[in-house]
Amino acid sequence: MRTPIKRDDLESARSDLLATAVGWFKREQDVVGIFLGGSVAAGSADAYSDIDLRIVVQPEHHLHYVERRREIPTQWPGFLFNEWLPNTQHCVSHFQPFGKIDIFYYDAAKLTPSPWYRLQIRILHDPRGIVTDLVKRSEELPFLVGESDVDLSISKGLAAAHETYRRAKRGELFYAQTLLDELRHHVMQADDWLHDRTPETTVMAKFDNRASGEVLSSLAMSYCPCLDEAILAALSSLARAYRNQVLALHEKFQLSRPLRNDVAALDMVA
Structure with a gap:
């Protein structure tokens, strides 16, 4: 029987999941950048919004994280299931009570400026200034429809x-x-x-x-x-x-x- 889902519970659980994920990746020496995108970073999220998390990894270890993209979230409390596509660099993981986190893994050596980095993002971990520099170099790039x-x-x-x-x-x-x-x-x-x-x-x-x-x-x-x-x-x-x-x-x-x-x-x- 379905248990009613309360909005306050969803927002609290999302905050806890984000803290758990960020804390986990910060402890990884190969992770050199963490930033948040989407509606949560933009301040337009509602209780049902998911977490769009971006992880920047040292080039020599990037493939290792991509290969483990389905395994990593299973270590966190409340994990339910993953959804993914073959030959991609991200995985979407679902958590109790009704949460979702979409994690992309970026190769630090392949990051290039893009107008997408002009959107609202929240930098959560950037010890080498890689993400800050990327955002700065993307500031003047327009979105063009060809x-x-x-x-x-x-x-x-x-x-x-x-x-x-x-x-x-x-x-x-x-x-x-x-x-x-x-x-x-x-x-x-x-x-x-x-x-x-x-x-x-x-x-x-x-x-x-x-x-x-x-x-x-x-x-x-x-x-x-x-x-x-x-x-x-x-x-x-x-x-x-x-x-x-x-x-x-x-x-x-x-x-x-x-x-x-x-x-x-x-x-x-x-």
């Missing part, structure tokens, strides 16, 4: 729309629902690009609060029962909204991809 970024997103959005239609027609309704959700992701991405929202603003405001009203309405209407006709109707409605976004993206970014092809692809399922 044509290739928009090109990829549109192609993925069109593919999700077509595949939703195909799967719904074939009666693969659960799969069709997941593909419809992928299309929603590209609708959300387009809304951010068209309104010049950068990662600075997206960290501070969840999509539900920052999105344009028309897009929120289109997204809300696209959630439907797991029935073929309902899915196709939701797809049609969302594809029409996405069509307007694609037209605007072409104009804003002067895309070289053929506009007529994108419009024709959406008109097929709208």
